[in-house]
Amino acid sequence: MDAARCVHQRVRHASCTACETACPTNAWQSTGDGLTFDADACDRCGLCVAACPTQALTLPAPQPLLARQNNGAQAAWWRCERAGPPDHPANAPCLLALSPAWLHLAARRLGVHEHVFVPGDCSRCARGAGLPEWQRQWRGQAALAASRGFALHLRLAPAADWPTSPDAGAPADLGRRRFFRRAAPPAPVRSSPPLSSAREDIWASAPTTPPPAPVAPLWQVDFDRTRCTLCLACVHVCPTNTIFFIAARADSTTTRFGFDLQKCTGCGLCTAACDSGALAPPKPTPSDGPPAHGPESWPLRTQRCQRCGVDFRQFASADGNPHLTCPTCAQGRPARAGRIVQTSPP
Known part of the structure; x- marks a missing residue:
């Protein structure tokens, strides 16, 4: 946790409860003494990292599986740890921890135009409560991407479709990075400029169709x-x-x-x-x-x-x-x- 970024550190009477609301295990609690964290209760799902509006929280960034599609284009595959047989490799504890803003940024850095999700049963998981808010943010980010000329698609797939052939793809090395701040492209590794905010002009270098159509703010x-x-x-x-x-x-x-x-x-x-x-x-x-x-x-x-x-x-x-x-x-x-x-x- 970067305390200097937390709103409760900057303004004494801040009312933000984003991490507390997102946490399915109540690891975050607001008390009279401030914001507290119970490491023993944390299951490292990453929902608080995606929810934090000021990027005060850090976890190791997830690594997608890059697999080539039938049309020759590559897609980033993501699998929830609660989806499919246990012998299938999961690369994200919870797919809702992959914020829509971060997914768009990662797609541009990885050079892909499609994310393939292999989800678990969100209706039976305590983490699934954040699904409506995730979907709302996805609609907003998709509209923003379209206005900047960057088409990105999201597709759901069953666990049986998870790529397993040796030439299907390899995990992309995103390293230990902030979810919102940085994502590295596939090899050869190139350094990527950090973003000071998940909302800060993610589309700066994307092609635009002047003038870009405004979209409703989130x-x-x-x-x-x-x-x-x-x-x-x-x-x-x-x-x-x-x-x-x-x-x-x-x-x-x-x-x-x-x-x-x-x-x-x-x-x-x-x-x-x-x-x-x-x-x-x-x-x-x-x-x-x-x-x-x-x-x-x-x-x-x-x-x-x-x-x-x-x-x-x-x-x-x-x-x-x-x-x-x-x-x-x-x-x-x-x-x-x-x-x-x-x-x-x-």
Whole structure:
């Protein structure tokens, strides 16, 4: 565990329970003292690694079996440890630990366009509770891949179809890597650039069809501009630059504040840092959710408070009438003169 990446380490009142919710053995627990981990209860399924929005957790990366298909193209084969006869080699404790974002990244690094899954019976497995969320994320990632010109397919196969011939393929060496951060291509091994987030422009080098079609984000954060004081705490704590502030100069007319929800991982740091209630906790976007759109931002202007004389930022309102007082003075606190005094020595 990389504590510096965990939201509970960064913001005391963080509300993220991703690892705790994903863990089928209750190895992760939230207590009054913080987040605790019981190593004896862990079965190394990897679901918490895939669920962590800030990639604070690490396990050895799984290794797919690369097998050539009838059409001559290679596919990556993945088998759950609870699927088929025990003498068949499993290369993933749980297929739900292979996050859709990581599968798309691994496919591009491995040069394959198809993942073949040999699953166990998820309906009889405690790990299967995460299947609906996995499917939702797969739909979002598939749409994002299609908009970037990268076609990737997922196919289910029975255990009897697992490639066994010597020339069917060989395990790809992905080594001990972060699930979300890095995946190595087949031999000859080449170093791959690390990604600081599972949502950070996975398709940077993929062919695009300009302009790429926007897709619905996987997470939605509700924002109430009327409650926002533009303290920018959310901007400073967001690990993926989902919330941004742009200003060339303090008085620049191009100063803007906005969101790019395509980068949001649902970590909840922004809502934990917001003390004005302007941000609602992130929630998954349903498959039939709001229409897709790109980054959204609003122009700002700088105003000098007529009460305390401090410069502050505010949203440029449609009617052009600026607020005359800063958020602190607007709360109605009375001005107190002479609160700082110097006394003469005795």
